[in-house]
Amino acid sequence: MARMLPILASKFIIFSLLSLLAMILVTGENHGFARNLDQRLVGLDKKEKLTHIRFYWHDIVSGRNPSAVQIVPPVANASATFFGAINIIDDPMTIGPKLSSKLIGRAQGFYALASQEEVGLLMAMNFAFIDGKYNGSTVTVLGRNPVFSKVREMPVIGGSGLFRFARGYAQIKTYYSNSTTRDAIVEYNVYVLHY
Ligand SMILES: *[C@@H]1O[C@H](CO)[C@@H](O)[C@H](O)[C@H]1NC(C)=O
Numbered sequence: 001m002a003r004m005l006p007i008l009a010s011k012f013i014i015f016s017l018l019s020l021l022a023m024i025l026v027t028g029e030n031h032g033f034a035r036n037l038d039q040r041l042v043g044l045d046k047k048e049k050l051t052h053i054r055f056y057w058h059d060i061v062s063g064r065n066p067s068a069v070q071i072v073p074p075v076a077n078a079s080a081t082f083f084g085a086i087n088i089i090d091d092p093m094t095i096g097p098k099l100s101s102k103l104i105g106r107a108q109g110f111y112a113l114a115s116q117e118e119v120g121l122l123m124a125m126n127f128a129f130i131d132g133k134y135n136g137s138t139v140t141v142l143g144r145n146p147v148f149s150k151v152r153e154m155p156v157i158g159g160s161g162l163f164r165f166a167r168g169y170a171q172i173k174t175y176y177s178n179s180t181t182r183d184a185i186v187e188y189n190v191y192v193l194h195y
């Protein structure tokens with residue numbers, strides 16, 4: 001009997017550990033393909049952080065190496081609003097307003113001229129960061145950008161890597177634009193809540 005005790009005790013310990021693991025992994029209903037998890041498993045128990053990201057976005061339409069290319073032309077009679085046009089972009093994001101300043105990532109996505117009354121964009125883009133600890137992480141923005149307004153605001157709808165579960169907004173201001181070449185440099189101030 002005395003020799004059985006350690007065996008029983010170890011069985012009990014293993015059983016307890018397995019039950020605990022099961023409790024941690026499955027805290028709710030299980031539908032086979034979908035189940036509720038403990039939020040701690042994906043780091044959601046950490047305090048949410050607010051990060052301010054500031055950079056300049058270079059939309060280079062002219063020249064031999066454009067970063068923004070029109071893939072759909074405007075509809076006929078779109079006049080000055082360019083309604084219907086779509087540009088696909090891989091725009092450099094730099095620390096300073098000069099293109100030669102440090103590159104911190106690229107804004108990849110597209111914008112569509114979606115207003116018949118003004119030059120108004122629907123923007124859908126991922127900020128793909130390449131610098132430091134943010135290398136490989138992304139922030140996704142989807143919003144409306146009436147380009148001739150002084151300050152525009154677009155929602156941050158998500159992110160990846162360090163920006164998982166991101167939400168927030170971007171405030172943007174035109175720093176430079178050229179009506180001949182259509183090139184533009186825009187200052188972005190992005191406020192992101194993430195874990
Ligand atoms: C464009 O506008 C012109 C002048 O108003 C008109 O004659 C033409 O039919 C319009 N074209 C289309 C495709 O709406």
Ligand SMILES: *[C@@H]1O[C@H](CO)[C@@H](O)[C@H](O)[C@H]1NC(C)=O
Pocket residue numbers: 130131132135136
């Ligand atoms: C970013 O990550 C890529 C892929 O892991 C790596 O090749 C590159 O050197 C990194 N860049 C910086 C600046 O750390």
Ligand SMILES: *[C@@H]1O[C@H](CO)[C@@H](O)[C@H](O)[C@H]1NC(C)=O
Pocket residue numbers: 177178179180181
């Ligand atoms: C716009 O670009 C054209 C062509 O490169 C240049 O001649 C002109 O000076 C530019 N205008 C401004 C305001 O920078």
